[in-house]
Amino acid sequence: MYTDLWIIISIICVILSANVYSYNHIAVQGSGCADGSRIGLYGHDNIVTCQGQWKGHINNSSHLCAAGWKVCSYEDVDLLGTISWEEAISVEGCYSMNAAQDGGKCQKCAEDYGQDDMAGIGRGCPHQNFGQTSCIRGGRIDSSCCVDSHFQQACHYKPNIHGVVCCKLPSRKPKIVVKPKAKIEVNTGLIFLLTCQATGTPAPRVQWYKDGTQIPDTNNRIQTLPSGDLLVTLAKKSDTGLYSCEVINTEGIDMASSQVIVREYSSGCKDGTTEGLDLHRDVHACSGKWEGHVRKGKSLCKKGWRVCNPTDREVLHELTWLDMLDLQGCYAYNAAMRKGQCKKCRERNMAGFGRNCGKLRYQRKRQSCLATGRVDVFKKSESSSGCFYKEGVTSGVLCCKRKTRKSKKKPSAVCSSKCLNGGKCMGHNYCQCPSGYKGAVCQIPICKYGCGDFGECIKPGVCQCKDGFTGKNCHRKVCKQTCLNGGRCVKHKCRCSSGFGGRHCQRKSIVLTKLNRTER
Incomplete structure (x- = not known):
């Protein structure tokens, strides 16, 4: 009976502990943890504790955080400062941060005696000091500390650590x-x-x-x-x-x-088929025989195409070494190396392309018409075989698309609007203006020193001033009424000549004698 009762009690304890665990480890979509769970700190949207292990330095633990989140570090001190002491010790287990709290500072965690007290959160952390300054508010919690750097284990994972603290990255x-x-x-x-x-x-x-x-x-x-x-x-x-x-x-x-x-795929070969280089638009490998010099191999090319030569260097540069190895046989073209330069084939060293050519030399430095490496049809011992077809060696030719020549007509000197003030039409809608004028049709006169805000240039060097302004550049204000009796307008005020006064110098001044003053 007692045995049965003990079994029942044990089962109840297991169920209760499972319920407690499930309460503390809630799966939340977008929780910030890679596994989707969330443990504590439920009042924070940008900080979460995440379970898991890592190897070596805490820098290697970012895989525990979800995308858009990172392991909290000393750089997040403002965000970490929102965690109170009560919240920190209410979290089950011990969770580390990429920060050190030596001397009450929140700093980088490193292999240094003054930077190896790895910060943490949770009541399972080994070092808890209420009231001390740290990365969080109200106290200090270290997930590992003291002499870790002595053993080259500073900021490393340890068995007592249950995971990390993750911070949300800025959007x-x-x-x-x-x-x-x-x-x-x-x-x-x-x-x-x-x-x-x-x-x-x-x-x-x-x-x-x-x-x-x-x-x-x-x-x-x-x-x-x-x-x-x-x-x-x-x-x-x-x-x-x-x-x-x-x-x-x-x-x-x-x-x-x-x-x-x-x-639609269009072959450059006369028979409409292509033996290789299908992925290239302007160069194809065409099989067959020809008589005479390799340039006569154009009989294998479609109309509008020819046997490739040094003038097709731009197209030949598109061919890669992988293209060459993928092409069975050996296809000749009208080129040969002479004195380190790509020239048309004359007597020897006829260039080719294909994995079965006689001479293949891969070099990063360009030694032929190709972008990389050099390929000759014949082996070195056969290099004097000329620029001709040879049974059992040449499979055909490389055909390149001819470049269409567009006649460049010089645009006639036609200006849709007539050039003014003596301007000359020099090209399509282009007027060459005489000195003193500018603009599309030379319609704008030029005043070298400008006319300011109160004038307009009406012809070269001549300003037309607005009412109330005068001067060569229209920078002086004009007196509202004419200055009389020989007065001059200075800074929009009349400066009267001797013997006259008033705003417009309209009054004659009376010179008082000593007698007059006494009488007055």
């Missing part, structure tokens, strides 16, 4: 730091990637649009990657359009766009 507007290219062109059936990588707090959500319509997540051919980039496989002509990347969080929004043009 930041989203910003796209890796934008997609403004314009890309791709052939049908290929893959293209549009980049859109952004920063912001909270972490921004990425959404892609095509021509203003949101791209659904159900499209298996078009996918938004975890990085935010958009991957499009097996491109179709219908994929042509304006793609817009939108990143958004609670603080704002940022956008970037890319114009994508998907073209």
Whole structure:
């Protein structure tokens, strides 16, 4: 009977302890902890204690905090100062902060005798001192302290520590730091990637649009990657359009766009097939034989294409070493290295492309028409084989698209508006003005010293003053009425000549004699 009673009591104790544990470890969405739980400090929105372990210095514990949160440090002293002593010791366990409290300061936690008392929160911490100054308010709690730096263990995880204190990062507007290219062109059936990588707090959500319509997540051919980039496989002509990347969080929004043009694949080879380099638009590998010099291999190229030569250097630079290794055979083109320069092929060292060419030399420093490395059709012992087709060695030629020559017509000197004041029309709507005039059609006269706020330049060097102002630059005020009897206007007041007075010098002054003064 007693045994049964003891078993029942034990079960009740287990249930009660489980209830207490579940009360103290509440799962809260957006709690600030990586595992979604929350332990204590329920009155704070920007601080939370999170369970877990880490290795080494507390700098390595950020994985315990959720995205948009970090391990609290000495830099968060203002935020930590909102935690009262009562709140700190009400938390079960012991939770560390990336801060040291030696000498009552809240400072960086480091391998130093004066900076190794690692701050903490919780009644399970080994060192608690009510009333002392620290990172929190009302007392000091250390999760580890005293001589840790002596053992090179300062600010490190220890078995008595249950986790860390996490602080919410300040909110930041989203910003796209890796934008997609403004314009890309791709052939049908290929893959293209549009980049859109952004920063912001909270972490921004990425959404892609095509021509203003949101791209659904159900499209298996078009996918938004975890990085935010958009991957499009097996491109179709219908994929042509304006793609817009939108990143958004609670603080704002940022956008970037890319114009994508998907073209039908067009081979540069006469037979309509391509042996390799399909991803390149202006250079293709075309198989077959030819007679004579390698330039005669144009018979293998489509109309509008030719055997590549040194003038196609820009296109050839787009070819990579991976392209070369991916191409079976050896395809010649009209080039050869002579005296360290890429020249047209004459007698030897005919350039080629493909993994089966006779001479392959990978060098970072450019030694050929290619951007990297050098590839010759023939081996060194066969380098004098010339610039011709050789059975069993050459598979064909590299064909490059001819550049279209656009005739540049010099724009005729036509000005839609007539040039004034002797100006001459020198180009399309461009007037060359004579000295003293400026403006699109030389309509504005120039007064070298200006006319100030009270005048207007009416012809070179001549100002027309507004009423009440005068002078070469219209900077002097005019007297409201004319100064009489030889008076002069000085600073908009009349300065009268001898023997006259009054505002306008209109009165004759009376000179009083000694007799007059006595009589008066």
